[in-house]
Amino acid sequence: MTRSAQDEPAAVVQGFDPTVAWTHLAEAAFALQVPEEEGGIPWIATNTDWTIPRSRGVAPGNGTLVSAVHTAIGRLATVAGKPEVPIFTEAVARFDAQHPLFLGDRLDTDILGACRAGIDSALVLTGIDRPKHVLAAPQGSRPTYILSDLRELHEPYPQVKRKGAVTSVNGAAVRVEGAEIEVLSEGSRQIDLLRAGRRRSGRAAWPSMPSAFPRSSTRTPSTVPDADARSRVIFVHTASSDRTYARGRVAIV
16 A cells, blocks of 8 residues: 555545545545546545534535545546445445444435435434435435434334325424425424425335334444344444444444
8 A cells, every 4th residue: 555656556545534635635646647448547435425524513525535636637536435335235235134224414425325225214413414405305315214313213203194285293294385395383393393394395105213222232333233133233324423322233334
């Protein structure tokens, strides 16, 4: 492994590191001057998240750094991670998961990738995307579930009721007419209002959230669950500190 184009590397693999500097991006650009179809070396990006939440706010993510190299050399990287399907199918295969659930905080990579892979997903609102993004999400980037934070994994997912043009979740209710959502009742929790609005603007039905896992069953990410847990694996990708509340048998991908 090398960090210099002068060592004639066989490929460039670009992942996120908060210490990446201009010199690193420049060396990648120097090594990738020749397009791959003209005999140049492969360029692999681990993911294309444009931003990443940090303790002091939102900062540029790996996608921003990949874009900087792209701007310099005029070629595109092959993305090995989110939102491409192979990383999701590999995670499911490694855990032999029958009913996996993918958690993330981004619609354009986490949820999009899960949808492409045919995996149920839950968007956690402690990261990048906010309620307005959920309501505007296009088909193919819509989460199966919406959570305020990971503690809600321990709560039963509320039933969504529909009567005519009105959809309600607990005490929250909305009516949708065309592209407009009318709030009839805010309810006691904002998350339920979002779930009702999302339900009216998205899929036809909400499946039931799996029952909560006992916290005592937590395993390290590298451990394959035993047979009785294979239908309960949850794959998590969120930069939130709420990760400590995740239900047992979690794979960080």
